[in-house]
Amino acid sequence: MSLPDHLTPRRHPDTAFRVFEGEAVLISPAQNMVRTLNVTGSRIWELMDGEHSIADIAAILSQEFEVSTAHALSSVRAFVQELAERQLVQLAS
Amino acid sequence: MDPYQSLLDRLKRQHTPYAVTWELTHRCNLACFMCYNVPRAQPELSTEEALDVLEQLARAGVLRLTFTGGEVLARRDFLTIARRARELDFAIDIKTNATLITPELADELAALHPVEVEVSLLGATPETVQGVMGGHRTLNRILGGVRLLLNRGVRVTLNSLMMRINLHEREAMMALARELGVPHRMVFKISPDDDGNDKSRGQQLPFEDMVTLYGEMCEPFQPRPGHPRARTCSVGLHACLIDPYGVVFPCIELRIPAGSLRQQPFETIWREAPIFRELRERHTLAHMPACRTCPLQTYCEGRCSGAAWKERGDLYAPHTLACRQAQARYHSLHPAEPIPSPAFFLEPAP
Ligand code: SF4
Numbered sequence: 001m002s003l004p005d006h007l008t009p010r011r012h013p014d015t016a017f018r019v020f021e022g023e024a025v026l027i028s029p030a031q032n033m034v035r036t037l038n039v040t041g042s043r044i045w046e047l048m049d050g051e052h053s054i055a056d057i058a059a060i061l062s063q064e065f066e067v068s069t070a071h072a073l074s075s076v077r078a079f080v081q082e083l084a085e086r087q088l089v090q091l092a093s
Numbered sequence: 094m095d096p097y098q099s100l101l102d103r104l105k106r107q108h109t110p111y112a113v114t115w116e117l118t119h120r121c122n123l124a125c126f127m128c129y130n131v132p133r134a135q136p137e138l139s140t141e142e143a144l145d146v147l148e149q150l151a152r153a154g155v156l157r158l159t160f161t162g163g164e165v166l167a168r169r170d171f172l173t174i175a176r177r178a179r180e181l182d183f184a185i186d187i188k189t190n191a192t193l194i195t196p197e198l199a200d201e202l203a204a205l206h207p208v209e210v211e212v213s214l215l216g217a218t219p220e221t222v223q224g225v226m227g228g229h230r231t232l233n234r235i236l237g238g239v240r241l242l243l244n245r246g247v248r249v250t251l252n253s254l255m256m257r258i259n260l261h262e263r264e265a266m267m268a269l270a271r272e273l274g275v276p277h278r279m280v281f282k283i284s285p286d287d288d289g290n291d292k293s294r295g296q297q298l299p300f301e302d303m304v305t306l307y308g309e310m311c312e313p314f315q316p317r318p319g320h321p322r323a324r325t326c327s328v329g330l331h332a333c334l335i336d337p338y339g340v341v342f343p344c345i346e347l348r349i350p351a352g353s354l355r356q357q358p359f360e361t362i363w364r365e366a367p368i369f370r371e372l373r374e375r376h377t378l379a380h381m382p383a384c385r386t387c388p389l390q391t392y393c394e395g396r397c398s399g400a401a402w403k404e405r406g407d408l409y410a411p412h413t414l415a416c417r418q419a420q421a422r423y424h425s426l427h428p429a430e431p432i433p434s435p436a437f438f439l440e441p442a443p
Contacts, residue, residue: 014206016184018156020109025100025156027184029208029248036096 002077003054009080009089010050019046028088035088040065044079048089054080105330108373110363112157112332113150114345117143117171119337121164123190124227125215127256127293129284130163137337140170142355144177146339149359151181157208161188161345163337166198175205184208188252191238192231199238203245212239214251214277216258217265225258239273250276255306256283256296281306282395282414287348289403297414303421314422316391321379325396329372333363343372346399347408372398372408381409388433392426393419411435 011017016027024042026035037045043064047057054076062072083089094102104111119132138146150158158178165171166189178185185205191212194202202210212235216222222232242249251270255263263279270277281298285291298306307314319325334342339354341362351366363369376398378385384396396415404412416435424432 013179016156016179016182016208018154018182020100020104020154023100025097027156027208029184029206030246032248034097036100 002074003081003084003091004093005055005058005073005077006053007080007091007093008050008053009048009057009084009091011045011048012088012090015088017045026088028086031086031088033086040075041079044076045083048080048083050090050092101331105327108329108364108369109331110150110153110155110333110359112159113155113335114159114161114332115146115335116161116163116337116345117165117174118163118168120167121162121190122167122193122228123164123231125213125225126227127225127254127283127296129286131287131290133338135338138339138354140173142339143170143174146335146354146359147174147177147181147183149354151183153360153363156182156184157186158183159186159188164190164193166193172201172205179205186211188213189238190226190235191242192228192234194238194241196241199241199245199247202242203247207247210242210247210249211252212249214253214266214269215256217262217269221259221262225256236269236273239275243273243275249273250278252278252280254283255279255281255298256293257298258296260298260302279306281418282397282400284346284400285403291403300417300421303418304425307422307425314392314426318391319378319385321377321385323378324376325378325381325384325393326398328376328398329369333369341366343368344399346397347402348399349402376408381411383411383435384409387411387435389416389419389423389435392422394422395419 014028014030017024019042022039022042024037024045026037040061043061044057047060058069058073058076061067061076062069080089084091101111118137119130160175165187175185185207186209187207188211214235215225216232219232239249253266267277281303283293283297328347329343332344334345335354336342341351341354341359342348343351349368351368352362384390393415395418396411398408400414401410401412402408419435420432
């Protein structure tokens with residue numbers, strides 16, 4: 001089941017991160033995990049500030065990366081879902 | 094290659110400051126006899142100054158921030174600084190003796206979500222710990238502090254500096270760590286003081302004990318050939334140290350000042366300080382004639398420019414402890430063969 005587009009994902013407050021030339025490094029003490037994100041993933045990560053909904057993020061991505069909104073939406077949903085399962089983001093409606 | 098490792102390699106190549114160790118204070122409630130801090134008669138950074146430094150480090154791209162001391166928890170504003178660091182998305186590590194941790198403070202520390210809290214364990218009996226660290230009921234208080242953190246889900250690692258005085262309690266320290274369910278690290282390097290005074294040299298482990306310890310270590314060791322462009326460590330590339338007075342150094346061991354944050358912005362010091370430039374350009378085997386031609390070079394893991402500078406006044410020289418450790422490593426792997434001597438080494442290995 002995919003996530004509703006009005007949800008606003010927010011980076012988990014225990015996760016530390018920095019973006020180096022578009023590439024994010026996340027460190028999650030709770031998950032004992034270090035992870036790097038590619039340029040698209042990093043942009044989504046930056047936009048997960050609890051203000052932007054999944055739909056907002058997809059719209060921004062589709063503009064910035066010149067992809068269709070449908071394609072951006074499915075990428076954002078899948079990515080947010082994966083990070084939520086790993087407890088790297090929290091979801092609010 | 095693992096994407097994180099390749100990113101780190103890129104940051105080193107680009108000289109991006111990724112990790113900073115910050116001695117927040119030289120004050121401490123204990124008095125370890127081998128402590129290398131040399132407190133100065135000048136004020137430590139104020140809360141306001143420290144918060145400004147945090148902003149500068151975040152802008153410069155620093156992600157890993159290790160708070161150490163002295164005893165960090167002896168600083169009354171530690172939580173203010175650490176909370177701000179978390180708001181700025183730093184991943185923080187905390188080094189502490191754990192003796193000042195109360196249940197309330199443990200709650201606050203857990204809420205910071207540190208990657209790791211590293212606690213020094215310098216013995217397994219009250220007498221030895223007291224002998225090394227001083228204080229009152231010190232071992233009990235250390236273990237109490239560690240349990241308070243563990244109960245709140247904080248990841249703790251015990252770190253034991255192995256010395257003549259505590260070597261006989263090594264097994265018991267490992268057992269304590271097992272009992273607590275935490276990782277245990279052992280290190281053999283007793284650093285000279287920040288001003289080069291080698292007062293604790295006599296506590297350095299005897300050669301035969303180094304050989305035994307290397308023999309018992311689980312990780313397999315592969316001799317590594319070094320080419321002239323290889324670095325013996327990555328000092329100056331992506332990490333540095335800040336002392337309590339705001340002075341930036343290349344690392345905790347190498348106390349050649351790069352600049353003061355009271356006089357210059359961090360980024361200027363990081364990019365322009367002569368010591369950083371020199372280390373970036375020259376800190377390779379090509380500039381270490383003794384090490385480059387040393388028969389033990391492929392067994393040598395511990396050469397440290399800071400230690401060489403303190404011992405020999407030469408950043409590119411070998412130093413006694415590294416050479417001894419390389420010989421011990423060699424001997425543990427080839428017990429029947431004669432131990433080669435590094436070219437410079439003064440006394441033959443026992
Ligand atoms: S053993 Fe000594 S001389 Fe040889 S490489 Fe190591 S530090 Fe240099």
